[in-house]
Amino acid sequence: MQYSLGIDLGTTTVAAALTDETKKVYPYKSTINLQYYEFGLDSVKRIQNGLDKNSVGKLQEKAVATINSLIDSFKSELGFGYEDIKEIVIAGNTVMEMAFCGYPLISLSKPPYKPSSEIFFPENTAYIPGLNIKNKKMFIFPVLxxxxxxxxxxxxxxxxxxxxxxxxxxxxxxxxVEIALGYKDKIYTTSAPAGPAFEGGNIKFGTTASSDGAISEVNLENGIFKTKTVSGSRPSGICGSGIMSIVYELLKEGIIDENGRILPPEEIESENFNVIMKNEENGENEIVVYFDGKNAVKFFQDDLRQFQFAKSAVKSASEILLEKFKIFSYNDFDVFISGTFGSHIKTDIIDLIDIFPFKGKNIKAIESSVLNGCLKYILSARLEREKDIENIIKKSKNFPLSGSAIFQKHFIKNLIFQRLSL
Incomplete structure (x- = not known):
């Protein structure tokens, strides 16, 4: 039996999909990108640690080791050999793809923040040192x-x-958060500089959705948060969807104001004010999300600020793209969210806490549009898929936001939280 492998090479999480010659698709697997343990969640840190050929080698080594671990997981489960994988298809952001191929990231560290025109993505795994799949076909999705x-x-x-x-x-x-909008001959793209808050990054008790005990959803009842974890085990941290769920509950109960301040109990009308605890050392108000008498998970003012910045970045980037596209001259458009964050969040909450500039849309969540794109490429006819990718590159127009005065204007405006009257 011959197999094909699709890889979503994320900054934090790397996911893999496997299909065989009968077109059977096996359950997806995912793991933490090993780069994370040395370089953190931040793409900027990856760039800073991969400016030349020598330093980018460590990033490449970690990315390859992460992919190898996923290959080995499928291999031990299904009993095939490395030689049975005939091709690999990879998609990641520009930093991840360049680092995987061993290209220095110096061109991404300074204006105009573009990949070097000299790079090309190899079409054979032989070019990737350390990869357990030797001398096989490889396709890496081109960057915009x-x-x-x-x-x-x-x-x-x-x-x-x-x-x-x-x-x-x-x-x-x-x-x-990378955003695309379009159809037919008109595709616009941009990247919202949201930072890692949607993946639990820069949040004191933040964690990834793949971590054991990651809180993915909460409900505030009788002064206590009822928590739900992805794994069903005891809460130990908060992933992106859990952060959004907490913010929604706090807004709904009037525990945070429009400026993103956690209010003191005396300013709160809701009877649920007792989730607030004052830190005696710094005097700040903290939110107790979970406490079992011994173990606690809390949400802090600084955490709320990180989410506030991320929320504003996404809404601002979306507004700019929608305005450029003149979307509101169209009668209708479809809305999708993707990523591990998207697969755990209730889509109506996204509407209510003002992540996007449109309301009342039926938002459809996709677990991984990237991995699904890799699988589609594997399962499609060669000439058809090559033509489609070529057309996407030709028809796409990117709108960079770095240093944009228009983005800053939108960003400041969108820091405000809307009041929820439920």
């Missing part, structure tokens, strides 16, 4: 810009934007 990578191209390809009858909007929530 310095901060809009092959993962966005894979999402556009999966949604078949170039052949859709009406526009589609997709936001892929990762360490940054």
């Amino acid at each position: 810009d310095g901060f809009v990578g092959g993962d966005t191209v894979a999402s556009i390809y999966y949604l078949d934007m170039i052949n859709r009858a009406k526009p589609a909007f997709i936001a892929d929530f990762g360490t940054n």
